[in-house]
Structures are given as C-alpha cells and as structure tokens.
Amino acid sequence: MIEALDVGKRFGKVTALDSVSLEVPRGSVLGLLGHNGAGKTTLVNILATMITPSSGTARVAGYDVVSDGSKVRQRIGLTGQFASVDEDLTGMANLVLIARLLGAGRQQARERADELLAAFDLSDAATRPVQGYSGGMRRRLDLAASLVGQPEVVFLDEPTTGLDPVSRNAMWAVVQRLVGDGTTILLTTQYLEEADRLADSIVVLSHGRVVAAGTSAAMKAGLGRRTVTARLRTNLEALDARTVLERGGLAPALDESRDSLIVPVQGFQDLSTIVRLLGEARIEPAEVALTEATLDDVYLALAADEHKVSV
Amino acid sequence: MVDTVQPVRTGPAPSATAWHGSGVGTQIVILAGRAVRPVFLRPSRLVVSLIQPFVMLGLFSQVFRSMADTPLFPPDVSYINYLVPAILFTTATTVSAQAGVGMTSDMRNGVLARFRSMPVRTFSVLTARSIADLARGALELTVMIIMALLIFGFDPPGGLLGTAVAMLLALAVGWSLGWLFLALATWLRGSENVQACGILITMLLQFASSAFVPVASMPTYLRAVATVNPLSYGIDAARGLILGRPVGTSVVGTLAICLVLSAVCSVLAARGLDRTGR
Numbered sequence: 001m002i003e004a005l006d007v008g009k010r011f012g013k014v015t016a017l018d019s020v021s022l023e024v025p026r027g028s029v030l031g032l033l034g035h036n037g038a039g040k041t042t043l044v045n046i047l048a049t050m051i052t053p054s055s056g057t058a059r060v061a062g063y064d065v066v067s068d069g070s071k072v073r074q075r076i077g078l079t080g081q082f083a084s085v086d087e088d089l090t091g092m093a094n095l096v097l098i099a100r101l102l103g104a105g106r107q108q109a110r111e112r113a114d115e116l117l118a119a120f121d122l123s124d125a126a127t128r129p130v131q132g133y134s135g136g137m138r139r140r141l142d143l144a145a146s147l148v149g150q151p152e153v154v155f156l157d158e159p160t161t162g163l164d165p166v167s168r169n170a171m172w173a174v175v176q177r178l179v180g181d182g183t184t185i186l187l188t189t190q191y192l193e194e195a196d197r198l199a200d201s202i203v204v205l206s207h208g209r210v211v212a213a214g215t216s217a218a219m220k221a222g223l224g225r226r227t228v229t230a231r232l233r234t235n236l237e238a239l240d241a242r243t244v245l246e247r248g249g250l251a252p253a254l255d256e257s258r259d260s261l262i263v264p265v266q267g268f269q270d271l272s273t274i275v276r277l278l279g280e281a282r283i284e285p286a287e288v289a290l291t292e293a294t295l296d297d298v299y300l301a302l303a304a305d306e307h308k309v310s311v
Numbered sequence: 312m313v314d315t316v317q318p319v320r321t322g323p324a325p326s327a328t329a330w331h332g333s334g335v336g337t338q339i340v341i342l343a344g345r346a347v348r349p350v351f352l353r354p355s356r357l358v359v360s361l362i363q364p365f366v367m368l369g370l371f372s373q374v375f376r377s378m379a380d381t382p383l384f385p386p387d388v389s390y391i392n393y394l395v396p397a398i399l400f401t402t403a404t405t406v407s408a409q410a411g412v413g414m415t416s417d418m419r420n421g422v423l424a425r426f427r428s429m430p431v432r433t434f435s436v437l438t439a440r441s442i443a444d445l446a447r448g449a450l451e452l453t454v455m456i457i458m459a460l461l462i463f464g465f466d467p468p469g470g471l472l473g474t475a476v477a478m479l480l481a482l483a484v485g486w487s488l489g490w491l492f493l494a495l496a497t498w499l500r501g502s503e504n505v506q507a508c509g510i511l512i513t514m515l516l517q518f519a520s521s522a523f524v525p526v527a528s529m530p531t532y533l534r535a536v537a538t539v540n541p542l543s544y545g546i547d548a549a550r551g552l553i554l555g556r557p558v559g560t561s562v563v564g565t566l567a568i569c570l571v572l573s574a575v576c577s578v579l580a581a582r583g584l585d586r587t588g589r
Contacts, residue, residue, distance in 0.1 A: 048428045070430055074331040078428040084421030088349040100341045101431055102330035145425065149330050 001026040001153055001184040002047060007056035009042050009208075016042040018208045019056065024186055024201075029179055031199030031216065032188040039208040040188035041081065044155050047186065048078045061152050077146030077154045081161065084142060085130050091117060091141050092126040095148055102149045116144040120174065136167030143174060154178065156187045160194060172197060193292065228271055230278070231260045231287040244281045245274065265290070332430030342431075342439030346413060347446055360447065364402050364455035368463055371398065375523050383528045388554060391465050396477055396549035397522035398459075399452055400542050403485025404516055406448040408509040410440055411492030415505045418496070423584075433581050441489045448485045452478050469555035477549035480565060484545040487569035488516070490576035497583025516542045521550075541568045 002024035009017040017039045024030040034040050045051045047060055049069040058065045061075040085094050092113055099109035117126045120140040125133060130141065139159065146154060156175065160168040175198050178185060189195050195202050195216065202219050204212040212219070230252075232238040238259045245252045245263060250270070252261040263274060271290050278285060333341070351357060372391050379390040414437075417423045426436055456474060459465035467474045491512075496505045519536040520526075520543040526534055537543050545568075548561035 050424065050427055070332075073428060073430045076428065078425070080421060080424060082421050084423075084425040086345065086422050087420060088353075089345070093348075097341065097345055098425075098429070099330070101333055101338060101426070101429060103333040103337075104330050146428075149429075 001028075002030070002058075002060050002186055004043070004047065004058040005056055007043065007046060007053045007058055009039075009046060009051070010054045016208050017046075017053075020205070020208070020210055021056075022203050022210070022213065024184055026184055027179075027182045028200045029175075029185040029187060029198055031195030031202045032186060032205060033190070033192065033195050033202055034188070034205035035190060037207075038205040040205055041157055042208075043205070044078070044157050044186065044188060048076055048155050049073055050078075074149075075152045077149065077151035079139075079143045079146045079154070079156050079159060081158045085138060085145060087131045088129060090127050090129055091122050091133070091137075094130060094141060095145060098145050098148045112148060116147060120144045121170070136163055136170070139163060139167065139171065140174070143171070147178075151183070153184045153186070156185060158188055158190065161190065226265055226267075226290055226292055228263045228265050228274055229260055229287075229289045229291060230263065230274065230285045231258060232283070232285050233259070235259050237283055240281065241278060241283050241285070244277050244283065248273065248277045250274065250277075335432055335435050338431055338435035339439045339442065342426075342435060343442045343446075346440050346443030360406075360451060361454050363405070364398065364451055365458055367398050367402065368394070368455065368459055371523065372463055378524055381528065383525045385525075389464075389466070391459065391463050392467060392554060393550065394523070395456070395459050395465050395467070395474075396481075396553050397546050398455065399478055399481035399549060400484060400520075400546050401513075401517045401522055402451055402455060403448050403481045404488055404513050404542065406444055406451060407485045407489035408492050408513050409447070410444040410489040411496035411505050411509055413444070414440055414493055414496040415500070418500065433584050437490075437493055437577065437580050437584065441486060441493060444489050445482060445486050448482055452481060467553045467555070469551075469553045473552040473555060476562075477552040480545055480549050480552070480562060483566060483569045484541065487541075487573040487576070490573045490580060494576040494579040494583060497580050497586070516540060521546050541565070541572065544568060 002022070004020055004022050006019045006021055007017055008015070008019050020039070020043060022030065022032075032040050032043065042051070046053045047058055047065060049065050049072050052066055060072045063071040063075075065072050085091075086097070089097065092110075095113035095116055096109045099112050100106070104112060114123075114126075117123045120143070122137060122141060122144070125137060130138065133141065143156070143159065159175070160171050163171065172194070175185065175187070179198070185198075187195070187198055196219075199216055201215045202213070203210055230241065232241055235256065238254060238256070238261060241261055242252050242254055245261065250263050250265075250273070252263045254260075255262055263270070265271060265274075268290070271288075275288065349356065372394055375394070376390050378384055379388070379393070385393070414423075417440075423436065427433075456465070456478065469477075492505075492509060495508055495512075499505050499508060515536070519529075519533055520540045521537060522542065526537045526543065529537060544561060545565045548558050548565050550556075551558035551561060
C-alpha cells in the first residue's frame with residue numbers, strides 16, 4: 001500500500017533523508033521511530049505529496065507520489081504534528097468543510113461530521129469554535145478531519161506528542177480501531193512504547209537513514225522489553241563492567257557520556273544476574289535501575305551491535 | 312471514552328462510494344465561504360471594518376479641506392466630491408492587503424497544509440481568498456458611499472450611476488492588488504513580514520497618487536511615482552465618473568492594468584504556494 005524506494009531529500013546542503021526504503025502492506029501499521037530531526041516528518045510529507053523527493057520513488061495506494069499526486073491525495077488522510085483545523089470555525093463546520101471539499105453533498109457532509117464527532121467524543125463541543133478546544137480535543141478533531149473521506153492510507157505524524165496520558169490513551173484506542181477496520185497506517189513517533197503498542201512493524205530512522213527495521217516482536221526480542229541501567233564511577237570501570245557482563249552472556253551497550261551501561265533484559269532474573277556478576281568482579285556501581293526500554297536504548301543497542309560487528 | 316460509542320465508518324470506503332474531490336467551482340465557493348465567515352462570526356471585526364471608511368471620510372474631509380482653496384485645485388469642485396473617489400480606492404487597497412494577511416495565517420496554522428494534502432487545487436485556494444476579500448470590499452465601499460451621501464454632503468454630479476461604476480472600478484483595482492498581496496504572502500511567509508510590507512506598499516500606493524492632492528502639486532520625484540501608480544489611473548477615471556466629466560480611455564486603461572497585474576501576480580502566488588514543491 002505504501003512503498004518507498006531509495007527516497008532521498010536534500011534541503012540546500014542538508015540531507016534530510018538518505019536513500020530510505022520501506023514497505024507497508026495493506027491493512028497494516030508501520031511505526032516510524034526516531035528523534036526530532038531524524039527525517040520522519042520529511043518522509044511523511046513526501047508520501048503525502050506535500051513535498052517532492054530529491055531522489056528515489058514512492059508509491060501510495062498504487063500511485064506514484066510525484067507523477068500521480070492528485071490520485072494519491074484522493075486516497076490519503078494526513079494528521080500532522082500540529083492540529084490543522086480552522087480556529088474560527090466550530091468543530092462541526094471544520095468537518096463539514098472538509099467533507100464538502102471532498103465532494104460530499106450538504107446533507108451527506110453533515111451526517112458524516114455528526115458521525116465522526118460522536119466517534120471522537122466531540123459531540124458536546126460540536127457547535128463551539130475550535131479556539132476554545134483543549135489540545136487533546138484539537139488533535140482528535142484533526143484526526144477526525146483526516147478520516148472524513150474514509151481514506152485507504154492514513155499518515156499520523158506524532159499523533160500523541162504533547163498530549164496528557166488520558167488523551168494519549170484515547171488516541172491509541174482510535175488508532176487501534178482504524179487498524180481493525182483495515183486502514184493502512186504509517187505512524188511516526190518518538191516513543192518506543194507507542195510504536196510497540198500500535199505498529200505491526202517498526203522502522204528506526206536516524207539522521208535520515210534507516211538504522212533498523214523489523215517487526216515489533218523481533219525488535220523487542222532483540223532489545224528486551226526492559227533495560228537495566230548501571231551507572232559506574234569511572235569510565236575505566238564502565239569498560240571493565242562491560243567486559244564482565246558480555247562474558248556473562250548479556251549484551252550491554254556503553255553510554256560513555258554518562259559512564260553507564262544499558263543492558264536489555266528479559267526480566268527481574270537478569271537484574272540479579274547483573275548485580276551478582278558485578279559483585280563477583282568487585283565492581284561497585286553508583287546506581288542500578290530497571291527501566292522500560294526507551295528510544296535512546298534502541299539507538300544504543302543498535303550502536304552496540306555495530307560495536308560487536310567491528311570487534 | 313472513545314471506544315465506548317457506536318461503531319463508525321473509519322476504514323477505507325469501497326471505491327464506488329468514496330468521495331474523490333469536488334470540482335474547482337465547488338471548491339472555490341466552499342473556500343470563499345470559509346474565508347468570509349469569520350468576518351460575520353465575530354461582529355467586532357465587522358464593526359471595525361465598517362468604522363474604518365467612516366473615520367477615513369471624516370478625517371480626510373476635514374484635514375485636507377483647505378486643499379480646495381489652493382490654485383492647483385480644480386475650481387467648482389467641492390472637496391468631498393473630490394475625496395470620495397480617492398477613498399474608494401484607498402479603502403479597496405486596505406482590504407486587499409487583508410487578503411495577504413489572511414493567507415499568511417492559513418499558512419501558519421496548518422489549514423493550508425491540510426488542503427494541500429487533499430484533492431484541492433492551489434488555484435481554488437487562492438481564488439477563494441481573493442473573492443472573499445472582494446466581497447468584503449464591496450460591503451465596505453457600499454457602506455462608505457451611503458455614509459458619504461447621508462452625512463458628509465457627497466453630491467456626485469456624475470450621478471449614482473457614475474458613482475456605482477467608479478465603485479466597481481475601485482473593486483477591480485482592489486481585486487488585482489489582492490493578487491499582489493497574495494503573491495507577497497506566499498513568497499515572504501511569516502506574518503510580520505507580510506504585515507510590514509503590506510503597510511509600506513499600501514501607504515506608497517495611497518499617498519503617492521492623485522488620491523488626496525493633485526499630482527501637479529507634488530515635487531518631481533513624487534510626481535514620477537504618482538504617474539506610474541496604478542491607483543492614480545483608477546482614481547482619475549473614478550473622479551471623472553463621479554464629477555460627471557469625460558473619462559476618455561482612463562477606464563479601459565485602468566482595467567487593462569488590473570488584468571495584467573492580476574495575471575502576473577496570480578501565477579506568482581500559485582508558484583509561491585507550491586514552492587516547497589509538489
């Protein structure tokens with residue numbers, strides 16, 4: 001449904017995307033994971049025909065994004081990082097406007113708007129101008145707006161960034177239902193947890209390049225659901241500790257700036273193993289913590305893999 | 312909270328029932344309606360935009376009244392009759408600058424980005440904005456002429472017909488200048504730039520013209536600007552119409568300038584909007 005082949009984009013001298021390839025089968029969800037500036041939004045904008053790629057080709061819903069842009073635009077919905085709704089209009093008027101522009105009749109447009117407002121829990125606010133909406137309400141309206149035409153492909157660019165936990169959960173529920181209805185989704189996020197929950201497969205983007213790709217299950221298996229962070233007193237100790245843990249069969253990644261080791265683990269058992277191994281080697285860490293894996297850990301784990309290959 | 316409500320059609324529509332975009336005409340009507348709406352949604356905006364011509368009329372008819380006593384001023388003409396054609400054009404110019412500001416705010420708040428990800432043409436977006444401001448201009452100018460007639464002693468020798476044609480001419484000039492401001496907005500981005508540029512250009516167009524004083528009374532360098540200023544042509548033509556004097560080719564000339572200006576600027580505006588490149 002979405003295919004990108006060697007897509008590159010330069011802005012002047014800055015390379016925002018460098019030969020990115022990915023594929024999203026019909027009815028599945030791809031999580032595009034990366035930090036700010038990794039190139040996520042640039043890729044989404046190319047696929048949504050907002051900007052043209054400098055190199056490579058991409059097809060969405062069977063049409064080339066450059067030569068068949070208008071066909072693509074008829075089949076996609078885009079929810080950007082910032083809610084793109086008209087502040088002056090009511091929630092209802094915003095959705096009716098979109099429906100009418102897509103070719104719906106007056107009556108059809110109203111019905112569709114009513115339906116979406118109810119589904120997104122905005123019926124009570126339907127006749128109020130968007131100006132008075134909360135951040136979460138705006139995002140929901142924005143998402144509703146991109147679903148008016150029942151698109152085959154939906155792009156969600158950081159749909160939950162800046163939302164409180166309640167709004168975030170509501171957003172997740174909506175996305176999960178979309179998936180159930182057979183919509184193909186490309187979702188960008190900075191949160192591993194989000195990609196893990198919503199996406200069938202994950203592509204990790206860093207400095208405009210794909211650094212890892214796979215199913216979320218494979219990614220998790222490689223990384224572990226949780227990590228243990230062990231902060232050592234000196235850099236030398238950190239290096240020693242890494243050797244010790246590697247001998248013990250673990251895969252620690254070294255974060256040199258913080259003299260810390262980040263160790264993907266399967267559970268509590270591994271935590272005690274780490275403590276035991278370090279104890280036996282008479283290395284006393286300043287701090288040991290068991291945490292949920294974060295995007296940083298993914299990057300560090302990927303860097304650790306490269307380290308292993310080079311050794 | 313969201314998943315407790317009744318099922319909704321969210322998945323892809325069967326292609327037979329899918330909406331694949333409306334025609335350009337429908338797009339323009341819908342988008343123009345949207346652009347006009349806020350004026351009526353917020354009464355304060357409407358009131359402010361209607362007070363403006365009133366203040367202009369009052370201010371200029373008092374401040375520049377003594378102009379009528381100077382030797383360069385055409386004899387047998389009351390200053391208010393001389394002034395109204397000018398204010399028609401300066402008001403139309405101010406309204407057209409609003410087109411640029413409106414476009415800038417659409418570009419900033421992401422509404423434009425949404426339209427661009429939809430099957431909506433760039434041309435429709437721009438035309439809708441310019442038509443909306445044309446409608447607003449028509450409203451303001453009509454109110455102004457009524458005020459001038461009722462309160463300020465405006466008594467056009469050219470009659471109401473001449474006045475109406477002059478008003479249409481002012482709207483034509485305002486509309487083509489609207490395209491200029493739209494082009495500026497799409498190239499400059501950033502609302503402060505557009506605002507500042509808009510004020511500068513409107514000031515220059517309004518004052519370095521035959522609007523308030525005869526061009527002959529200006530120093531040479533200003534006279535040069537005033538002679539090439541499209542507003543001068545429009546105002547001269549409108550003045551002829553309102554004062555009931557022969558207008559010669561000035562009406563046709565003004566319309567020709569409008570045509571060229573809007574043709575060039577509409578292309579520039581569309582290019583500016585698509586600049587980040589579809």
